[in-house]
Amino acid sequence: MWQLLQIELLKIFRKPRTYISFGAIAVMVVIIQIALKSDGQSYIEFIVGGLKDSLDIPFRNILNGYFVCFVILNLLLIHIPLLIALVAGDSIAGEANMGTLRLIASKPVSRTGLMLAKFMATAIYTALLLIWLAFISLLLSVLIFGTNDILIARNDYLEIIRSNDVMWRYAAAFGFATLALTTVAALAFLLSVFAENSIGPIVSTISIVIVFTILSEMQIPLYDRTVKPYLFTSHMLAWKGFFYCKIDSGGSSIPGTIENIRAIGKSSLILILYIIGFVSAAILVFNKKDILS
Amino acid sequence: MSLVTVSQLSKKFRNHTAVDDLSFSVNEGDVYGFLGQNGAGKSTTIRMLLTLVKPTAGHIELFGLDLRRERKKILSQVGAVIEKPDLYKYLNAYENLSLFARMSGSKITKRELNTQLEMVGLGGRENDKVKTFSQGMKQRLGIAVALVHNPRLIILDEPTNGLDPLGIADMRNLILHLSRNLNKTVIVSSHLLHEIEQISTRMLIIEEGKKMVEGTVASLMDPAKTLVELEVDDPKAAASLIESTPWFTYLQKTTNKILIFQLPRELIPELNRVLVGLQVNVLSLQARNSLETYFLSLTRSKQHVAAFTD
Numbered sequence: 001m002w003q004l005l006q007i008e009l010l011k012i013f014r015k016p017r018t019y020i021s022f023g024a025i026a027v028m029v030v031i032i033q034i035a036l037k038s039d040g041q042s043y044i045e046f047i048v049g050g051l052k053d054s055l056d057i058p059f060r061n062i063l064n065g066y067f068v069c070f071v072i073l074n075l076l077l078i079h080i081p082l083l084i085a086l087v088a089g090d091s092i093a094g095e096a097n098m099g100t101l102r103l104i105a106s107k108p109v110s111r112t113g114l115m116l117a118k119f120m121a122t123a124i125y126t127a128l129l130l131i132w133l134a135f136i137s138l139l140l141s142v143l144i145f146g147t148n149d150i151l152i153a154r155n156d157y158l159e160i161i162r163s164n165d166v167m168w169r170y171a172a173a174f175g176f177a178t179l180a181l182t183t184v185a186a187l188a189f190l191l192s193v194f195a196e197n198s199i200g201p202i203v204s205t206i207s208i209v210i211v212f213t214i215l216s217e218m219q220i221p222l223y224d225r226t227v228k229p230y231l232f233t234s235h236m237l238a239w240k241g242f243f244y245c246k247i248d249s250g251g252s253s254i255p256g257t258i259e260n261i262r263a264i265g266k267s268s269l270i271l272i273l274y275i276i277g278f279v280s281a282a283i284l285v286f287n288k289k290d291i292l293s
Numbered sequence: 294m295s296l297v298t299v300s301q302l303s304k305k306f307r308n309h310t311a312v313d314d315l316s317f318s319v320n321e322g323d324v325y326g327f328l329g330q331n332g333a334g335k336s337t338t339i340r341m342l343l344t345l346v347k348p349t350a351g352h353i354e355l356f357g358l359d360l361r362r363e364r365k366k367i368l369s370q371v372g373a374v375i376e377k378p379d380l381y382k383y384l385n386a387y388e389n390l391s392l393f394a395r396m397s398g399s400k401i402t403k404r405e406l407n408t409q410l411e412m413v414g415l416g417g418r419e420n421d422k423v424k425t426f427s428q429g430m431k432q433r434l435g436i437a438v439a440l441v442h443n444p445r446l447i448i449l450d451e452p453t454n455g456l457d458p459l460g461i462a463d464m465r466n467l468i469l470h471l472s473r474n475l476n477k478t479v480i481v482s483s484h485l486l487h488e489i490e491q492i493s494t495r496m497l498i499i500e501e502g503k504k505m506v507e508g509t510v511a512s513l514m515d516p517a518k519t520l521v522e523l524e525v526d527d528p529k530a531a532a533s534l535i536e537s538t539p540w541f542t543y544l545q546k547t548t549n550k551i552l553i554f555q556l557p558r559e560l561i562p563e564l565n566r567v568l569v570g571l572q573v574n575v576l577s578l579q580a581r582n583s584l585e586t587y588f589l590s591l592t593r594s595k596q597h598v599a600a601f602t603d
Binding site: 003004007010011014015016098099100102103104105106107108109110288290291292 | 343376381392
């Protein structure tokens with residue numbers, strides 16, 4: 001298995017297409033950082049809205065590296081599934097299109113082993129993409145904007161997390177985001193088994209994510225109970241929960257706490273079940289598939 | 294010893310039967326020609342031998358082992374080129390070979406891999422990406438991939454597809470080398486009858502997924518009906534000289550360049566002597582298209598071909 005995984009990683013990271021995602025993330029992050037550096041005050045005023053008079057923190061302190069990273073994650077974690085689908089959707093269909101699938105499937109390795117190695121390689125790619133995002137969005141932002149307490153806008157109030165209480169939250173948030181994006185990778189991986197050209201699974205994955213995200217965001221009571229809890233997209237943004245603290249009686253955030261850890265745990269479990277479901281289905285279909293490409 | 298035994302093999306794709314109750318066996322050391330028209334079921338059968346396609350019915354044994362139960366053990370002893378050898382274009386020749394060697398379960402040194410590349414004429418190109426290779430070079434790299442783990446059985450599905458005449462000759466020589474010098478068993482499918490005729494020891498002809506005949510090349514072709522093509526300096530004069538001899542009954546056709554006879558194979562030397570005796574200047578003599586004739590006599594397309602040749 002380790003040997004197969006090494007081979008699959010070699011294939012992913014020697015393919016020029018792989019680096020499009022890393023480049024795209026770098027470009028988007030830098031664009032956001034430039035925008036916030038040049039006109040961050042307007043953005044903060046927009047977020048704070050009517051509460052700005054009640055704040056006793058200067059704007060220059062709010063616009064710090066931790067805050068910028070939070071803004072970047074909010075903006076990008078919705079779009080990164082597109083970049084994940086680019087590689088995951090290509091994993092089987094791309095090989096079928098290239099004509100290499102018949103070659104690897106006729107080697108003395110089990111189809112299940114081959115699929116698991118391929119998925120693990122895709123998951124590693126997803127994790128590395130998130131590490132890259134963490135590196136440039138957190139480290140670069142801290143270098144450019146410095147560090148300070150982070151201001152989080154909740155529904156009807158503003159929450160302040162002390163700077164010494166932030167890093168573990170980011171580590172957990174990036175970890176959760178990896179899980180969420182691995183779910184998208186697993187979906188693209190499953191769709192890839194059915195196709196002989198990577199365009200189909202990539203477009204299908206993106207379409208499903210868009211439709212599910214719209215359904216997750218729609219405020220319709222019927223869907224709130226019947227559909228939303230079961231859509232993986234409803235759980236993908238649960239990483240924000242790591243930045244929601246418990247509040248003490250004075251209305252201040254309690255350091256080191258998470259408001260609803262059970263909700264995050266539940267979302268994690270649902271995403272893991274989705275991953276297991278998608279990958280199992282992909283293996284099942286691939287094991288029965290006649291390779292005619 | 295039978296290396297491959299296929300029994301009552303069938304494959305249906307919805308309503309289409311690609312392979313129908315096919316049985317054959319390949320002996321150790323054979324160069325086994327697998328002949329059939331396009332769509333006859335050759336590739337489907339080969340894909341079933343390589344576990345790419347699951348049979349609807351039937352049984353396959355390789356090296357005396359059940360393919361369904363001992364898949365990994367069997368495939369570690371099989372090398373294959375299936376249609377055109379598609380490899381990873383963004384990797385170089387060495388990386389491709391190394392990758393497939395590892396997948397085949399072989400621990401092969403860098404030196405051995407380079408030797409393998411040199412054997413197929415790709416020495417010095419090991420660091421070049423496959424996307425820069427010609428079709429012939431890809432085909433040679435595909436052969437290296439098939440041979441890298443030193444398999445007992447080599448399966449080549451239409452190995453001459455897309456090759457120029459020189460490439461086809463190279464491929465023929467390579468197959469003969471594998472069989473004669475390295476004692477490999479080779480199954481080679483093709484619709485190029487002349488190629489199969491030159492290299493095969495035994496062959497199978499299939500049509501619409503069904504076996505037409507199986508046996509040695511010599512036994513399958515009717516030696517009593519060998520077509521002999523004679524190139525002479527003056528065919529019309531030669532034909533009139535032959536007219537007065539019993540050999541005229543064998544003469545099929547006279548053109549402005551050649552005479553075509555159909556006669557038992559053992560009479561060819563005698564015919565040559567007679568012609569020399571008649572002072573006919575024979576420029577060349579060759580038994581022509583014997584497998585093609587036989588193949589067309591078996592397959593449904595013979596009427597179409599006859600229409601063009603009449």
